[in-house]
Amino acid sequence: MKDKHTDALAVFILAHGLAAASLRPMAKAAGTSDRMIVYHFGDKAGAIEAGLARIAERGVEALEALLPPGPRPATELMPMLEGIMQSGAFxxxxxxxxxxxxxxxxxxxAMRAVANRIATDFRDWLAARLTEPERADELLRxxxxxxxxxGCGLDAPFPTG
Amino acid sequence: MKDKHTDALAVFILAHGLAAASLRPMAKAAGTSDRMIVYHFGDKAGAIEAGLARIAERGVEALEALLPPGPRPATELMPMLEGIMQSGAFxxxxxxxxxxxxxxxxxxxAMRAVANRIATDFRDWLAARLTEPERADELLRxxxxxxxxxGCGLDAPFPTG
DNA sequence: CTACACATGTAGCAATCGCTACAGAGGAGA
DNA sequence: TCTCCTCTGTAGCGATTGCTACATGTGTAG
Structure with missing residues (x-):
């Protein structure tokens, strides 16, 4: 059950953002009560961290599913990524x-640790997808x-390959 | 007085972040009451926007003060910026x-509009500071x-010139 | 002096916050 | 059967949230 709740936390945080992630709304979305969230995760911070960890696990998978397999040169991979990102799906x-x-x-x-995990996973995925893995840091940036x-409503150029 | 309050809002938001920007703490930091904040700015959203607008005005000035005047090639400007940013001052x-x-x-x-203002100001400043202003977008990104x-605790490379 | 807009302090509202105390349900092992 | 241990629902705590009603200053124009 805790596992289902973790999924629901991840979905809620993605849908509404960290700022709106308070116990009762999250619990309601998970089909349970704030009481249970605290029971399973200790406190709100624990619940948030669990939800974010689940997001980190799933994020790269979702991206992976949208791309043909195998490493590619940045000049091919980046335009593909641009299309996906421009769609707003992420x-x-x-x-x-x-x-x-x-x-x-x-x-x-705690949040820096979660952020590190998310960013590192993405960077590793990027490196594995590139025929020039040494460019992963630069392209991730x-x-x-x-x-x-x-988010600022500016049309910045997507990093090219 | 409203102007002083706006300054205090900007300082508070910078110091504690948007997530912690609730009326009473902000008002206390401004030496007034939540009542007065609402009186001057209409509601909380108005106060936040005013504070952020003030931050936008001041942000570029603070950076400007730390650099020698005049446009420079990116290969010179970016290492200077790197030193400043690495210090944590910003x-x-x-x-x-x-x-x-x-x-x-x-x-x-509303927040996208504020974000746009901040980012655009920074981009314009960057363009004015570069001997290759056409690179402003790419370097800003x-x-x-x-x-x-x-913020993720990753040591990414600072954009080079 | 009066009138009227601007400004401010006090008090309080309903809603929500994170969290907890308490009681019970249900199954597993003695 | 008795006794734990895991799980869950109800109810409520004190604090904080954004916001408002009301009374009262404090100037300035007529």
């Missing part, structure tokens, strides 16, 4: 990452920056 | 931008991405 994921990264920047150690500027 | 500013951009990504029109990854 806006919620990016928004969550931005919220978590902002907390990390403010010194929240470009993608995240593009996401920020997208 | 972590709070970046964190606020990430929070606002996340709300923008979620469709909050790189800097924002670097900020995200810094």
């Amino acid at each position: 806006d919620a994921s990016v928004a969550v990452l931005l919220e978590v990264a902002a907390l990390g920047l403010r010194g929240d150690a 470009g993608i995240e920056g593009w996401g920020v500027l997208r | 972590d709070a500013s970046v964190a606020v931008l990430l929070e606002v951009a996340a709300l923008g990504l979620r469709g909050d029109a 790189g800097i924002e991405g670097w900020g995200v990854l810094r």
Whole structure:
């Protein structure tokens, strides 16, 4: 049951953002009570961390499912990614990452750890998908920056290959 | 008086983040009451927007003060910026931008407008500071991405010139 | 002096927050 | 059967949330 609840937490956080993630609404979305969330996860922070960890697990899988397999040169991979990101399908994921990264920047150690996990998973996936894996850091930086500027309503160029 | 309050709002938001920006704490920091904040700014959203607008005005000035004047090639400007950003002096500013951009990504029109203003000001400043102003977009994207990854505790490369 | 807009303090509202105490249900082992 | 242990529902706590009603200043124009 805890596992189902964790899924529901992940879905809720993705849908509404960290800022709106309070116990009762999350519990209701999970079909249970705030009482149970606290029982399973200790406290709100534990529940949030569990939900974010689940998001981290699922994020890369979702992206992977949308791309043909195998490593490619950046000049091929990045335009594919651009199409996917421009569609808005991952806006919620990016928004969550931005919220978590902002907390990390403010010194929240737990959130920084979660952010690190999400970003590292994405970077590793990117490196595995590139025929030039040494460019993963640079391209990841470009993608995240593009996401920020997208949230700002700016048409920044997507990082090219 | 409203102007002083706006300054205090900006300082508070920078220091504690959007997530912690509730009326009473902000008012206390401004040396007034929640009653007065609502009186001057209409409601909480108005106060937040006013504070963020003030942050947008001041952000670029603060950066400008730390650099020698005049446009430079990216290969000179970016290492200077890197030193400043690595110092952490602008972590709070970046964190606020990430929070606002996340709300923008979620469709909050007012926050997207504020985010747009902040990002556009920064981009314009960057373009004016570069001997290759056409690279402003790309470098801005790189800097924002670097900020995200810094919040994730990742040592991403700062965009080079 | 009067009138009237601007400004401010006190008090309180209903709603929501994270969290907890308590009681019970249900199954597993002695 | 008795006794734990895991799980769950109800109810409520004190604190904080955004916001408002009401009374009272404090100026300035007529």
